[in-house]
Amino acid sequence: MIRINEHYLKLTASYLFADIARRVQKFQADNPDKKIIKLGIGDVTLPLPAVCVEAMHRAVDEMADEQTFRGYGPEQGYEFLREKIAENDFQQQGAEISADEIFISDGAKCDTGNFQELFTNDIKVAVPDPVYPVYVDTNVMAGRTGGFSNGRYEGLIYLEALPENNFIPELPQEPVDLIYLCYPNNPTGVGITREELKKWVDYALDNKSLILFDAAYEAFIRDPQMPHSIFEIPGAREVAVEFRSYSKTAGFTGTRCAYTIVPKDCAAWDKQENRISLHDLWNRRHSTKFNGVSYPVQRAAEAVYSLEGQKQVRDNIDYYLNNARVIRQEMQKLGFSCTGGQNSPYIWIKSGSDSWSLFDSLLNSAGVVCTPGTGFGLRGEGFIRLSAFNSLENVQEAMHRIAGAL
Numbered sequence: 336m337i338r339i340n341e342h343y344l345k346l347t348a349s350y351l352f353a354d355i356a357r358r359v360q361k362f363q364a365d366n367p368d369k370k371i372i373k374l375g376i377g378d379v380t381l382p383l384p385a386v387c388v389e390a391m392h393r394a395v396d397e398m399a400d401e402q403t404f405r406g407y408g409p410e411q412g413y414e415f416l417r418e419k420i421a422e423n424d425f426q427q428q429g430a431e432i433s434a435d436e437i438f439i440s441d442g443a444k445c446d447t448g449n450f451q452e453l454f455t456n457d458i459k460v461a462v463p464d465p466v467y468p469v470y471v472d473t474n475v476m477a478g479r480t481g482g483f484s485n486g487r488y489e490g491l492i493y494l495e496a497l498p499e500n501n502f503i504p505e506l507p508q509e510p511v512d513l514i515y516l517c518y519p520n521n522p523t524g525v526g527i528t529r530e531e532l533k534k535w536v537d538y539a540l541d542n543k544s545l546i547l548f549d550a551a552y553e554a555f556i557r558d559p560q561m562p563h564s565i566f567e568i569p570g571a572r573e574v575a576v577e578f579r580s581y582s583k584t585a586g587f588t589g590t591r592c593a594y595t596i597v598p599k600d601c602a603a604w605d606k607q608e609n610r611i612s613l614h615d616l617w618n619r620r621h622s623t624k625f626n627g628v629s630y631p632v633q634r635a636a637e638a639v640y641s642l643e644g645q646k647q648v649r650d651n652i653d654y655y656l657n658n659a660r661v662i663r664q665e666m667q668k669l670g671f672s673c674t675g676g677q678n679s680p681y682i683w684i685k686s687g688s689d690s691w692s693l694f695d696s697l698l699n700s701a702g703v704v705c706t707p708g709t710g711f712g713l714r715g716e717g718f719i720r721l722s723a724f725n726s727l728e729n730v731q732e733a734m735h736r737i738a739g740a741l
Contacts, residue, residue, distance in 0.1 A: 338462055340476070340478075341476060341477045342476055342477065342480075343476055345475050345480065345481075345482055345483060345488070346472060346475055346476070346618050346730075347483050348570070352375075352376050352706075354477055354710070355375055355376065355609075355694075355704065355706065355707075355710075356376075356696065356740055358694075358695075359371060359373070359375075359698065359704055362698055362699065362702075366702075369702050370496035370654075370702060371698075371702050371703075372702060372703050372704070372722075372725065372729050372730075372732060372736070373704040373722075373725065373734040374662070374703060374704060374705055374722045374724075374725060374730070374733055375704040375705050375706045375720075375721075375722060376579075376706070376722065377521070377583065377680065377681070377722050377724055378588050378724055379535075379582070379583060379586045379588050379593060379651075379655075379724050380724055380725050380726060381497065381586055381651050381654065381655075382710065383585065383586050383587070383588065383590065383635070384585055384586065384638070384639070384644060384647035384648055384651065385647060386638040386639075386641055386643050386644040386647055387585060387586075387635040387636070387638045387639065387644065388635070389638070390634045390635050390637065390638035391484065391631045391632070391634060391635040393634065394630055394634035394635070395493045395631050396479055397599050397630075398630065398631065404506065405630045406628070408627045408628075408629075408630055408633070409440065409627065410621055410622045410625055410626065410627045411435075411437075411438050411618065411622075411627075412437065412438060412439025412594065412627065412633060413439070413630070414434060415633075415634075415637055416436070416439060416633045416634075416636055416637045417434040417437045417439065417594075418434045418639040419637055420434070420437050420594060420640075421433055421434040421436075421437060423594075424563075424564070424579070424641045425564060427568060428563055428564060428567060429567060430564050430566035430567050430659065431566070431572065432564075432566055432596055432598065433520055436596055436597060436598050436599060436614065437594050437596055438593070438594060438595045438596075438597065438617065438618070438621050439592065439593075439594050439627070439628050439633060439636075440444060440592075440593050440594060440595060440621075440625065440628065441576040441591040441592065441593065441625075441628055442580060442582070442591060442593045443549060443551045443579060443580040443582070443593045443595075444469055445593075446593065446595045447467075447469055447470060447473075447515075447547060447549055447578050447580050447650065448469045448470075448472075448473040449473075449620070449624075450547055450595070450617070451473055451477055451479075451513070451578060452477070452620060453603070453613065453620065454512070454513060454603065456477060456478050456479050457479075458479070458508075458512035458513055458520065459492060459494065459510070459511040459512045459513070460474050460479055460490075460491055460511070460512070460513045461491075461492040461493075461494055461507050461511040461513065461514045461515070462474075462491055462492070462493060462494065462515045462728075463495075463496050463504050463515065463516070463517070463712075464487075464493040464494060464495050464496060464504075464711075464712040464713055464714040464715075465496060465523065465708060465711035465712040465714050465715035465718070466515070466711055466712050467517055467521050467522070467523055467711070468710065468711065470515040470547075471488065471491065473688050474491065475488055480492070483525065485713075485714035486712070486716075487712075487713055492507060492509070492511055493712070493713070493714075495714050496520075496523060496525075496634075498615060498672070498685070501674075502520065502523040502524065502525045502674060502683070503525060503527060503531060506534060506535070506538050507538070510542045510544070511542070512542075512543075512545065513540065513544065513547065514535065514544055514545070514546045514547070515544055515546075515547050515549070516535060516546055516547070516548050516565075517548075517549035517550075517551075518532070518548075518552075518561075519552040519553070519555055519556060519675075519678050519679035520548075520549065520679070521549075521552065521679075521680075521681060522672055522681055522683060522706065522708065522711045522715065522722075523674055523675055523676060523681070523682075523683040524676055524677075524678075524679035524681040524682055524683050524722040525674055525679070526556060526558060526561040526673015526677075526679065526685075527561060527562075527679040528560045528561060529560065529561075529562050529563075529567065529568065532562060532568050532705075533566060533568050536565065536568045536569075536570050536571045536574060536575065537570070539574035539575070540570050540574055542708075543604070544574060545574060545575070545576065545601070545603065545613070546565065546571075546574055546575040546576070547575075547576055547578070548565040548575050548576065548577045548578070549577075549578050550563070550564060550577055550578065550579050551578065551579060551580045551582065551583060551593075552583055552679055552680065553579065554583065554584040554652055555583070555586075555652055555656060555679050555680055556678045557656070557677070557678055558677070558678050561678060564577060565577055566596070566598070570601040571589045571714070572598040572601065573598075573600045573601060573602070574601065575598075575601065575729065576595065576596065576597050576598075576601060576613065576617075577595070577596045578593070578596075579593060579594055579595075579596075580592075580593035580594075581593060581636050581639065583680065584639070584648060584652070585636070585644075585648050585651070586637050587632075587635075587636070587649065590632055590635065590636070590718060591628065591632065592628050592632050592633065592636045592658070595617070597614045597617045597618075598614065599612065599614045601613045601614060603616075652726070655723045655724060656676075656677075656680070656723065657682050657727065658680075658723035658724075658725065658727055658730045659675070659676035659677070659679070659680055659681075659682060659723035660676060660677075660700055661727070661730050661734065662676060662682050662721050662723060662730060662733075662734065663675070663676035663682050663729065664679075665734040665737075665738065666682065666684055666721070666734075666737075668738075669737070669741060670737060671684050671685060671686075671687075672684070672685040673685075673739075674684065676723065679720060680721070680723040680724060681720050681721070681722055682710070682720070682721045682722075682723070683718055683720055684718060684719050684720070684721060685717060685718055686708070686717055686719050687717075688717070688718065689709070689716060690707035690708045690709040690710070690715065690716055690717065690718060690719055691707045691709060693705070693707070693719050693720075694706075694707040694719065696740070697719075697737060700740035701733070701736035701737050701739070701740040703733045703736055703737055703738060705719040705720065705721050706719060706720040706721075707719055
């Protein structure tokens with residue numbers, strides 16, 4: 336008989352954002368005349384930058400002409416986009432990354448979830464707490480954990496991000512093999528300095544560990560002390576893989592385009608302790624399981640790097656950062672302790688009650704959707720996350736409603 340992968344049965348309840356969607360759907364059904372303002376899931380609301388739309392239109396026209404039509408593209412991505420990424424996102428920042436170390440994909444979520452496939456099930460995995468759920472759930476699915484007990488999965492090493500350490504975890508007290516880091520952080524919104532990030536790179540070098548560095552929100556960084564890439568840190572090419580996305584940078588959440596950087600210096604080891612290139616392994620996996628991002632979408636992403644594209648992207652991000660400033664300012668006026676919202680679109684708020692209770696209270700009393708912190712892990716309990724991805728008018732209305740409800 337056909338049997339299931341029983342590791343899936345360890346997964347708790349449902350995926351966080353699906354659970355939120357169900358509660359919101361029920362509330363809307365019960366209150367059809369109530370306008371809901373969503374400050375929960377991190378989905379953008381501004382349209383694509385005009386230069387991206389124009390580039391996509393031109394590419395679609397090319398697909399309608401026999402002379403310029405394109406069929407299957409390279410799984411790793413078209414060279415015109417990879418060259419622009421290497422030059423603009425890395426080389427100009429002092430990071431030595433070449434175009435052939437970049438893999439274009441349809442989302443950083445997919446890549447951060449899939450990269451763990453390259454490793455054995457007996458590795459020691461360290462994740463922050465609170466954490467983006469995909470890091471944890473994909474390792475559960477792979478069979479690297481025991482059951483779920485007291486808010487955590489047995490077998491994972493949790494790196495606690497607390498107010499006492501400014502939500503930047505301490506280094507592991509034991510050797511670990513795979514480390515997930517996300518900066519600017521989702522969900523807490525905090526950033527990391529070069530000095531702090533160097534400690535993690537040095538740890539990985541000392542312990543032959545690998546860092547999976549999620550930089551999906553790097554375009555929101557405004558503090559010059561914060562690196563945009565882990566590859567700005569000496570030695571990181573040997574011990575880090577970085578994930579980036581156009582979803583929040585340029586509004587591609589519905590268009591789908593991202594990329595992963597796997598340096599040729601980066602390696603893992605086989606049973607005989609032979610050094611194996613992770614670049615080669617990921618290339619093999621990517622070529623086998625992924626058919627590539629469409630040509631029009633890659634042309635749209637390329638347009639991000641034009642002078643006008645850079646201006647339009649920055650204008651959109653500045654708009655969201657202003658929303659974040661309003662949220663943080665108003666929540667602090669109400670007496671809440673907040674982090675994030677300065678180099679990130681997320682504001683992490685100490686709730687003063689359990690997370691789901693405040694979620695339900697804001698939904699039912701104010702018609703505002705937040706994200707309960709407990710959905711991000713044990714140490715997320717007692718917090719909520721608000722997202723700046725909405726119109727300024729809706730953000731101001733939401734803050735007015737929350738003030739009235741609380």
